[in-house]
Amino acid sequence: DIxxxxxxxxxxxxxxxxATINCKSxxxxxxxxxxxxxxxxxxxKPGQPPKLLIYWASTRESGVPDRFSGSGSGTDFTxxxxxxxAEDVAVYYCQQYYSTLPTFGPGTKVDIK
Amino acid sequence: xxxxxxSGPGLVKPSETLSLTCTVSGGSISGYHLNWIRQSPGQGxxxxxxxxxxxxxxxxxxxxxxxxxxVDTSKNQFSLRxxxxxxxxxxxxxxxxxxxxxxLLLDCWGQGTLVTVSP
Numbered sequence: 001d002i003x004x005x006x007x008x009x010x011x012x013x014x015x016x017x018x019a020t021i022n023c024k025s026x027x028x029x030x031x032x033x034x035x036x037x038x039x040x041x042x043x044x045k046p047g048q049p050p051k052l053l054i055y056w057a058s059t060r061e062s063g064v065p066d067r068f069s070g071s072g073s074g075t076d077f078t079x080x081x082x083x084x085x086a087e088d089v090a091v092y093y094c095q096q097y098y099s100t101l102p103t104f105g106p107g108t109k110v111d112i113k
Numbered sequence: 114x115x116x117x118x119x120s121g122p123g124l125v126k127p128s129e130t131l132s133l134t135c136t137v138s139g140g141s142i143s144g145y146h147l148n149w150i151r152q153s154p155g156q157g158x159x160x161x162x163x164x165x166x167x168x169x170x171x172x173x174x175x176x177x178x179x180x181x182x183x184v185d186t187s188k189n190q191f192s193l194r195x196x197x198x199x200x201x202x203x204x205x206x207x208x209x210x211x212x213x214x215x216x217l218l219l220d221c222w223g224q225g226t227l228v229t230v231s232p
Contacts, residue, residue: 051222052212093157102217107158
């Protein structure tokens with residue numbers, strides 16, 4: 001299995017400030033034949049299901065605000081919220097879909113400072 | 114807009130079979146992979162398995178011996194059966210449709226249903 005880890009476990013950021021979440025996979029999720037990273041990011045608010053934000057490590061899902069961006073390749077990835085808004089309070093998960101068994105990170109909780 | 118809704122018992126006794134159905138509205142399931150995922154405080158998000166609308170399945174090896182996923186295209190529904198449950202199977206169970214980009218990338222989720230395994 002590909003094990004996904006995230007850091008930090010939680011962070012508190014002032015409104016309008018940048019939030020950065022890291023995700024690491026135990027094996028590369030970069031598929032060499034198409035040069036795509038099989039890595040997605042999800043946002044989960046309390047009492048709601050996860051919502052897909054980003055796929056292929058850096059492609060925003062339709063309707064996702066451009067303050068959300070993803071970067072990284074291979075085994076190390078980052079989700080950045082450039083200017084935190086109150087509605088961004090949530091838990092964020094990374095997911096690899098490289099292997100036939102997709103796996104998720106443990107989540108990072110983002111709060112307002 | 115496509116919507117998914119899970120339904121089924123919220124309480125299952127140990128050793129019995131958990132059965133859930135996901136009804137898809139606002140769009141056809143044809144052409145899509147249809148997934149089940151669960152979320153518990155101890156295990157986080159865990160992929161259970163998926164089924165293609167034509168019936169081909171893939172399961173999490175850790176659950177494979179106990180899981181059956183089936184599809185009913187005439188009703189736009191798919192179902193999960195998990196046999197021989199224990200309290201460790203207590204979780205919120207989600208159904209989700211896979212994205213057009215990849216059959217393991219989940220772009221549309223149901224609201225989830227809590228299933229408790231208890232005598």
